[in-house]
Amino acid sequence: MVATRKSTRHGAEGESTRSTKNQAPANSKVAPTRQSKRKAVQETAQKRESESAATSKSRKRVKKELPSYLQKAYQAENGPNHSVQLLNLPKEVFDGIASWLGPDSLTCLSLTCKEILSFVGTESWLECRSRRQAWEKSLHPTMGPLYSLLPLLARDAPHLVHCITCAALHPPLKPPREHRKTKLTNTCFGPFASIDYTPIASGEHGGYTLVWEHILEARKSLLPDTRDKPGPLIELLGGSFTIPRERLTHTLNSSGRQIGKYLVLKQDHVFRGTNPRAPLRVADIINLKIRLCPHQTTSTQKPEPGRYTKSRLPGGLLCHYIAAAAPLALRAGMPAPSMFCAPTPSEKKQMESIVPGVDGLWTCRACPTKWHVQYDGHGAGEFKITAWQSFGDTAYRAQEYWKMLVRREMSNLSADKRNSEFFLTNKQYLDFGIDE
Ligand SMILES: [Zn+2]
Numbered sequence: 390m391v392a393t394r395k396s397t398r399h400g401a402e403g404e405s406t407r408s409t410k411n412q413a414p415a416n417s418k419v420a421p422t423r424q425s426k427r428k429a430v431q432e433t434a435q436k437r438e439s440e441s442a443a444t445s446k447s448r449k450r451v452k453k454e455l456p457s458y459l460q461k462a463y464q465a466e467n468g469p470n471h472s473v474q475l476l477n478l479p480k481e482v483f484d485g486i487a488s489w490l491g492p493d494s495l496t497c498l499s500l501t502c503k504e505i506l507s508f509v510g511t512e513s514w515l516e517c518r519s520r521r522q523a524w525e526k527s528l529h530p531t532m533g534p535l536y537s538l539l540p541l542l543a544r545d546a547p548h549l550v551h552c553i554t555c556a557a558l559h560p561p562l563k564p565p566r567e568h569r570k571t572k573l574t575n576t577c578f579g580p581f582a583s584i585d586y587t588p589i590a591s592g593e594h595g596g597y598t599l600v601w602e603h604i605l606e607a608r609k610s611l612l613p614d615t616r617d618k619p620g621p622l623i624e625l626l627g628g629s630f631t632i633p634r635e636r637l638t639h640t641l642n643s644s645g646r647q648i649g650k651y652l653v654l655k656q657d658h659v660f661r662g663t664n665p666r667a668p669l670r671v672a673d674i675i676n677l678k679i680r681l682c683p684h685q686t687t688s689t690q691k692p693e694p695g696r697y698t699k700s701r702l703p704g705g706l707l708c709h710y711i712a713a714a715a716p717l718a719l720r721a722g723m724p725a726p727s728m729f730c731a732p733t734p735s736e737k738k739q740m741e742s743i744v745p746g747v748d749g750l751w752t753c754r755a756c757p758t759k760w761h762v763q764y765d766g767h768g769a770g771e772f773k774i775t776a777w778q779s780f781g782d783t784a785y786r787a788q789e790y791w792k793m794l795v796r797r798e799m800s801n802l803s804a805d806k807r808n809s810e811f812f813l814t815n816k817q818y819l820d821f822g823i824d825e
């Protein structure tokens with residue numbers, strides 16, 4: 390009895406040292422990139438078994454008479470790990486294999502089951518935990534054990550993607566109609582990397598938040614040829630939601646397509662009165678503080694007091710055009726012109742060009758945004774503001790225009806870094822067509 394045990398053990402040990410020497414170094418190189426460690430270890434075990442039938446025969450007997458060095462007696466026969474070959478190896482072999490694994494692979498091995506966790510412990514977790522490790526060892530940040538662990542874990546989590554910026558596994562990026570700005574996305578995309586001024590970009594009513602990756606993705610569907618008629622709608626950029634308000638409903642329909650050479654996003658704001666006895670007034674729309682681009686808003690709020698914001702007032706162009714579209718009787722409650730900054734000569738010229746009863750197309754001087762305002766007096770009244778934004782024709786221009794279209798307003802930002810209704814500068818951009 391004792392002799393059998395000894396001889397088996399020796400046989401196994403002899404085999405294992407050989408196979409460890411032959412297999413493990415190769416595995417430890419290949420495994421982090423291509424092959425699961427666990428699998429590799431199991432393969433090693435299988436090879437070992439097939440190499441000598443005699444050993445396996447005697448091992449069977451060993452398994453029957455005494456539990457493996459790893460398994461507890463009561464689990465040996467009945468536990469779910471009973472048939473796992475790795476757990477039937479002698480302890481020395483198992484330890485030998487584990488000693489070849491890096492912290493990332495050892496962490497993965499420890500996560501396979503409680504039993505293996507009790508053998509290998511959680512020490513490797515600590516090594517993988519912090520990015521600090523990489524700095525201390527003066528490694529490139531993408532070379533620490535945490536960074537090699539994440540792709541290994543991602544293989545068992547196909548619903549998540551590996552984000553290098555956050556050093557985490559994330560849910561994948563959702564289309565603008567479902568994407569929401571959170572604290573986490575601030576790390577991921579940066580605090581100024583999303584266009585989030587479309588109304589109520591959160592809550593149960595839906596929203597629309599665009600990030601740069603959406604534009605990159607949408608640009609892939611652009612065609613090089615320039616046809617006169619607008620291209621098909623780009624599914625990714627589509628979205629529609631309605632927010633019920635006190636006296637009206639606010640619906641936003643978004644769509645994106647190629648027009649000429651340009652990628653153009655169209656956003657339709659429809660404000661529909663809900664009470665036929667009290668028709669919708671201009672003031673109802675203005676109070677909603679809507680925003681078409683970083684610069685065109687109906688908000689009359691003053692900027693946060695600070696070094697750069699002294700005597701700054703928002704631009705009043707959008708309010709002016711909404712009022713101009715409505716009949717005189719509905720214009721009561723308009724904010725006084727003193728609430729806004731004085732228009733520039735070019736804006737003044739544009740404002741004077743309004744012809745009553747004709748829909749004008751207005752442009753922002755600080756970003757590639759165009760819009761028009763329509764009023765329909767049926768029922769309780771309806772205002773429709775349609776805005777088009779261009780993301781340019783080339784990847785370079787897309788990036789330039791993106792910067793113009795992202796709102797940047799923060800107390801610690803210098804004036805030249807800001808981009809909002811308080812900080813408008815004339816920007817050059819190529820004229821683009823619209824689909825109406
Ligand atoms: Zn991230």
Ligand SMILES: [Zn+2]
Pocket residue numbers: 682683684685753754755756757758
């Ligand atoms: Zn603008």
